[in-house]
Amino acid sequence: MENPEKQPIVTVIAICYNHSAFLLESLTSVVHQTYQAIQLIVVDDASEDDSQQKLLAFMQDYPSVQWIFNEKNIGNCKSFNQALLLAKGKYIIDLSTDDVLEKTRIEKQVRYFESLSNSYGVVFSNAIFIDEQGKTLSTLYDKNQSIPEGNIYSKLIEQSFILPSTMMIKNEVLDSLNGYDETLSYEDFDFWIRSSRNWEYAYLPEILTFQRKVSTSLSSRFVQKENPLVVSTVKVCAKILSLNRNETENKVLIKRLHLVLKQCVFTEDFEAGEEVIKMLIELKGHTFKSKLLSVIIQKRIPLNFIYLKYNQFRA
Structure with a gap:
């Protein structure tokens, strides 16, 4: 593996709200990546369960992890943006702490990103949906399914076919957009539209994320x-x-x-x-x-x- 000091830094912004049952598995999947140049920033958005206690215990084992504990719930968009101000990475992953990264995900997405032209702003991939117990439910895309990539602005207007948890985003893209729009209740659709107007998207056809389906999810x-x-x-x-x-x-x-x-x-x-x-x-x-x-x-x-x-x- 390349010397970590020479690797592009990847910032993972992990947002937690009442994810006590899943957050340790999620965060462990970040710190156990095969890629080493990772900055992990965790935001707890005023969880009402015992998430904060579990996060404090996790901090003892991983003191390099940066933390933000919101005194009141401010939502995903604002929580992400305040962490983005601390981000040092060339690339950003927006992770919900009920989802899990495959151990080679960051390494593979960075390698692919670095092979692309500067016109590309997002790399996304396939995923497996899991239930609250971690049981496999289905895959996002079929094995031989044709997935749009490149200039996909019109495609994203027509249909939301990308799973946000699979995306790696160039920090330059988020900077050009001034982060997420904090006036909105959710960020996905708006980000896809504003970013794809000026940046291309690349699809990496590998299962690199486990997306958890829970009854309290945004969708x-x-x-x-x-x-x-x-x-x-x-x-x-x-x-x-x-x-x-x-x-x-x-x-x-x-x-x-x-x-x-x-x-x-x-x-x-x-x-x-x-x-x-x-x-x-x-x-x-x-x-x-x-x-x-x-x-x-x-x-x-x-x-x-x-x-x-x-x-x-x-x-």
Whole structure:
């Protein structure tokens, strides 16, 4: 292996909120990497379980790890950004402390990153989904699945196909974006859009991350009534409208807006839905179906109970 002093530093920002059952496994997967030039910064976002006690014990064994203990819960975006200010790495990994890194992940992603041109800002990879007991559920991508890479701005408007936990991000990219947008309730969609507008993405076809599916995960909260996650999605769509450069990109945005409009209806985020309708009208994409949904929004017809029942049945 290359001399650690000559290796590019990789900063892992590990954010913990009530991950007591999983965080030691997650952090151990970082400190036991085959790659050695790692800066680990752990942020506890005012956990209400015994996460902090476990983190303090972990600190005794790994005194080089840097720690931030938030006095109150401030959310992922702000927590990440305050750690980013301390980051020394050329590359950054945003790790939730219920997920686990495969032991060669950082070594392999750095090696791949270093082989790419400067136009690339993100390397992402395949993953295995695990349950709360660590049992394998499924893989993110099929073995022979064709995964978009390079300039994938339009693809990311159309579909969210990257797992954030698999990404290694060039620090230069985050610096150019001033980190995550702290006005949003979640960071993934916004980061993909803003970064892919100016940077290329590279796919490394190996399973290098174990993503844990838990009942309290962010994605499971998208079905809840009057949802700040849905409101954040609408805000990102407005950013896309301002970033788009041609009609092809606008057509893809129209497709996304129709999906978001349905979500606004079923989560009863009516004001956000009104903003979606305005964008559809501006883009000349307001169809018969979206006009029907706009009636539900205007009349404030409650449908979230149906949405919840449907998702319970589907689960």
